[in-house]
Amino acid sequence: MSFTNFLETEILDHVFGGNAYSAPGTLYVALFTAVSDGEAGTVTEVSGGGYARQSAAFTVSGNTASNSASIEYPTATASYGTVTHVGIYDASTGGNLMAYASLTASKAIDTGDVFRIPTGDLDITLD
Numbered sequence: 001m002s003f004t005n006f007l008e009t010e011i012l013d014h015v016f017g018g019n020a021y022s023a024p025g026t027l028y029v030a031l032f033t034a035v036s037d038g039e040a041g042t043v044t045e046v047s048g049g050g051y052a053r054q055s056a057a058f059t060v061s062g063n064t065a066s067n068s069a070s071i072e073y074p075t076a077t078a079s080y081g082t083v084t085h086v087g088i089y090d091a092s093t094g095g096n097l098m099a100y101a102s103l104t105a106s107k108a109i110d111t112g113d114v115f116r117i118p119t120g121d122l123d124i125t126l127d
Contacts, residue, residue, distance in 0.1 A: 001088075001101040001124045005039050024090035027098075028053035029071050029122065031115060032085040038100040043087060049078035049111070053092050056122070065124045071117040080109035086122065099124055 003011075014021035030053045034044035054073055058065040087100040109115050 001099045001122075002038060003099050004041055004097050006041065006096045007098040026055050026092075027058070028089045028092050028095070029056045029067075029117070030087045030089055030097075031073070031080065031083045031109075032087060032100070033081040033083060035085045035100060035102070038085070038087070038097070041097040043085070043097065043100065045087075046080045046083065046109075049076045049080055049109075050074045051076070051080055053089060055092070056088070058124070063126045066120045067117060067122040068119065070119050071122065073115040076109050076111055076113050076115075078111055080113075080115070082106050082108045083115060086117070088124075 010021045013019045030043075031046045031051070032043045033046060036042045036044075051073065054071050056071050057068045059068040083103065084106045085100055085102050088098045089095045090098060107115065
């Protein structure tokens with residue numbers, strides 16, 4: 001998963017500039033059908049069909065943070081399109097895109113489908 005320019009700047013400013021950065025109280029996972037410039041936050045998020053970002057908690061072990069519980073979206077009431085990427089935001093709507101990644105395999109979500117990320121399958125790793 002790649003950090004966006006927003007999060008990279010916050011971390012650098014915190015660690016090397018000595019300025020405070022408060023981590024968000026809740027993180028939200030978004031689904032994207034396109035990413036033209038993820039680092040700049042230029043993405044196409046799913047909309048309609050009962051879609052809403054879902055909150056997620058993470059467990060950190062070593063240099064990796066992984067979702068500590070399954071992340072499940074509501075049953076689609078209309079097609080979401082083909083989901084190609086996921087992103088992590090600091091707000092349920094609007095907010096700042098903090099990190100994003102492409103899915104191992106894109107997934108078409110049609111009416112009646114449920115998109116689910118099993119526990120431990122969303123990893124954020126720092127090298």
